[in-house]
Amino acid sequence: MTTVRIPAGWPATEEQALAVQDELRGEVVLDESGPPPGTGYVTGVDVAYDDERDVVAAAAVVLDAVSLDVVAETTAVGQVSFPYVPGLLAFREIPTVLAALDALPCDPGLVVCDGYGLAHPRRFGLAAHLGVLTGLPTIGVAKNPFTFTHDDPGTARGSAAPLLAGTEEVGRALRTRDGVKPVFVSVGHRVSLDNACAHTLALTPAYRLPETTRRADSLCRRALRDTTG
DNA sequence: GCGACAG
DNA sequence: ATCTTGTCGC
Numbered sequence: 001m002t003t004v005r006i007p008a009g010w011p012a013t014e015e016q017a018l019a020v021q022d023e024l025r026g027e028v029v030l031d032e033s034g035p036p037p038g039t040g041y042v043t044g045v046d047v048a049y050d051d052e053r054d055v056v057a058a059a060a061v062v063l064d065a066v067s068l069d070v071v072a073e074t075t076a077v078g079q080v081s082f083p084y085v086p087g088l089l090a091f092r093e094i095p096t097v098l099a100a101l102d103a104l105p106c107d108p109g110l111v112v113c114d115g116y117g118l119a120h121p122r123r124f125g126l127a128a129h130l131g132v133l134t135g136l137p138t139i140g141v142a143k144n145p146f147t148f149t150h151d152d153p154g155t156a157r158g159s160a161a162p163l164l165a166g167t168e169e170v171g172r173a174l175r176t177r178d179g180v181k182p183v184f185v186s187v188g189h190r191v192s193l194d195n196a197c198a199h200t201l202a203l204t205p206a207y208r209l210p211e212t213t214r215r216a217d218s219l220c221r222r223a224l225r226d227t228t229g
Numbered sequence: 230g231c232g233a234c235a236g
Numbered sequence: 237a238t239c240t241t242g243t244c245g246c
Contacts, residue, residue: 126236
């Protein structure tokens with residue numbers, strides 16, 4: 001497991017973080033469709049926190065997109081680098097997630113984030129931010145609609161409804177299990193929204209959440225538990 | 230002006 | 237995110 005410190009020059013205030021988002025948001029690439037769903041590698045990333053100790057643990061789990069078998073997995077721990085502020089989540093998660101990704105012995109392929117990409121107040125959520133910093137294709141799959149609105153998707157798995165910021169479609173509410181609350185998919189970097197949804201469906205053969213985030217979630221929690229000091 | 234608000 | 241056991245149901 002890798003250990004990371006807060007990077008030099010990392011934003012310390014909300015104002016600085018907003019400035020970074022403003023500077024990087026123009027680098028998001030939206031005119032690529034991304035890797036074909038159901039092929040190559042798909043990597044889930046997630047983090048867990050210990051607020052008492054101000055410690056954060058991240059995990060990256062690489063799955064074979066066809067079999068959904070684990071190909072590789074890494075963890076990293078570090079000091080919490082930013083408070084939780086809605087709209088600034090990336091500054092809390094990215095340093096440790098980058099360390100976990102860097103430790104992987106193989107190419108991550110598509111990266112699936114637990115949170116949003118373009119579905120964000122300034123269209124630059126965690127998945128978009130991570131994509132710009134790594135150059136990797138990324139998508140965001142969130143468990144809540146945040147501040148956005150949507151009509152109810154049909155009840156069948158695969159049904160979707162636009163996730164709206166006013167009239168702008170920033171993502172999609174996608175039903176991954178019959179009759180179960182949808183997930184909220186948005187583009188991060190170098191992937192189309194249609195493909196982001198197709199990948200999400202390919203990753204949910206049995207549960208509401210993608211296998212990537214389920215695996216990364218349990219691994220980072222375990223890494224946090226196994227941490228001392 | 231007062232909430233609500235990814236994880 | 238996190239605090240947390242059993243329990244109802246397919």
